[in-house]
Amino acid sequence: MRCPVAAFTTLFLSSSVLAYGWGGPEPFRLERLEGRNFVLTEESFLHRISFQPLPVVRMQDSWAEDGWYGTAGSTRSREFYVQSHLxxxxxxxxxxxxxxxxxxxxxxxxxxxRTLFGSGYVTADGSLELGVWGDVRGGKDEVDLQLEAYWRPGPEQWLRATLISPDAMYNSKTYDSSFYQKKPLTLHLAAGTVFADGQQLYGFTNLNRRMEYHQPDLAQQWTDKQYSAGLGWLYPVTANWQLGLQTQGLYGLRQQFQDDALALELRRQFTDTSLELRSRRAQPVTYWGGVRYLSLRERDQVQQAGLTVLEQRDEWMLYAGMAWDWRPWIRLRPSLMLGYADMQGARPDDDEPLHFSGVLAKLVPVIEFHLHQQSGAVIRLNPTIELHSLSFGGGNVQVHIPF
Incomplete structure (x- = not known):
């Protein structure tokens, strides 16, 4: 994805819960200018996909529904991957x-x-909702203002629009001389629909417009913009099988100027696509399998030092799994992931340059406990095993507890 054009092709499409884009609005954060505070290793994305509920492709909007949803698990000896929505x-x-x-x-x-407090208007049948939310913090310069509209024209269609003004009062409430010359603004649109023949179409788009941030005390200026979008499609092939396609893409550009001269430029392109076949109807035993491709390009150019740092990764993965109702309240969901990854890159703060080409494989033996049949609350335990190194691949806990 070389430009933000793809972000506009799904303007009225939806959201589901997965990392990197499918979890709701992603507004600009000022701390993003400091750079990523963890290192992506050769196994980072393998861990994250194995910590998500499988199968991958599914239409839902649970990031904005009452409940507790998420996962937490170990990715390295000193790091957890944590995704939690409440x-x-x-x-x-x-x-x-x-x-x-x-x-x-x-x-x-x-x-x-992000911690949002909100209030607003809602119709008696819940088909229309207009709300004002705020990420309220101790420092008024860090408060985000969020306007949200939700419309459900039918039982199987929905549209959600969100407009966010990050650091809405920054210029008048900050303690130093820093200020936004052009304030950040985020537009997030998500929607989904089910057709008469059982097809499902859903997607999202998240647009962070170009902002300009000035730090006169340091003689620095920053610009930042980012666009992302995702599209999903589920098609009933037969009465018992369903084909699904889910893809997302991201483009970002960040620049730092020192004394009006370009000092740093970061360009980022990210894509993630899954094609999946799975059982369509609830049965004592269900199956799924698919192929996934992920690509990440980060070109970090430091002008004054004459350096160009490139992180480049391509990952292909085959995965398959099944779900078996072993007991009325216990379901076994083992999955196998087998892939090939090619990646390289180096950053000044990395202990070792990233250079890997080879096979990555994981066994994901999920045990699912159904806690409440009426609400659908479940907890999943997942002690994964790395097959390419014959070692423990990190354990994690997944929760899906609607309120």
Missing amino acids: QKRVQFDVPMFVGVRFRRDEDLDGRYD
């Missing part, structure tokens, strides 16, 4: 709601937390 809304007798939404996640710029 929301609770209360609707009153009058057409009004209040709510709180917490998100702990990561993206290609680092780890972050």
Whole structure:
């Protein structure tokens, strides 16, 4: 993906819960300018996909539904991968709601937390909702303002639009001389629909417009913009099997100027695509299998030193799994992942340059405990095994608890 054009092709499409784009709005954060605060190793994306609920392709919007959803697991001896979404809304007798939404996640710029408090108008049948949310912090210069509209025209269609003003009061509330010459603004659109023949179409787009940030005390200026989008499609091949396609892409450009001269430029391109075949109907034993391709390009050019640092990775993966109702409240969901990865890159703060070409494989023996049949609450335990190194691949816990 060499330009942001793909971000506009899915303007009215939806969201599902996966890392890097499928978990809801991703507004600009000022700490992104400091760079990623963890290292992506040759196994980083293998760990993250094995820590997600499988199969991959599925339409849902649970990042904005009441409940607790997420996963936490070990990726390295000193690092956890944590993705957690928690929301609770209360609707009153009058057409009004209040709510709180917490998100702990990561993206290609680092780890972050968001805690939103909101209130707004909602119709009696819940088909229309207009809300004002805020990420309220102790420092007023860090407060984000979020406007959100949700519309459900039918039982199987939905559209959600979100407009975010990060650091909305920064220029008038900051303690130093730093200021936004052009304030950041984020637009997130998500939607999904189910057709009469059972096809499902969903997607999202997240647009962070170009911002300009000035630090006069350091004689530095920053610019940053980022566009991402995703599209998913589920097609019933037969009465018992369903074909799914899910893809997303991201483009970003960040620049730092020192005394009006370009000092640093980071260009980022990321794509992630899965093609999957799986059982369509609930049965005592269900199956799925698919192929996944991931690509990441980060070109970090330091002008004054005359250096160009490139992180480049391509990963192909075949995966297959099954789900078996072993007991009324216990389901076994083993999966096997086999792939080939080719990656290289080096950064000034890395202990070792990244250089790997070879096979990566994992056994993912998930045990799923159904805690509440009516709500669908489940907890999954997942002690993964790395087959390419015959070693423990990190354990994780997944939660899906609707309120």
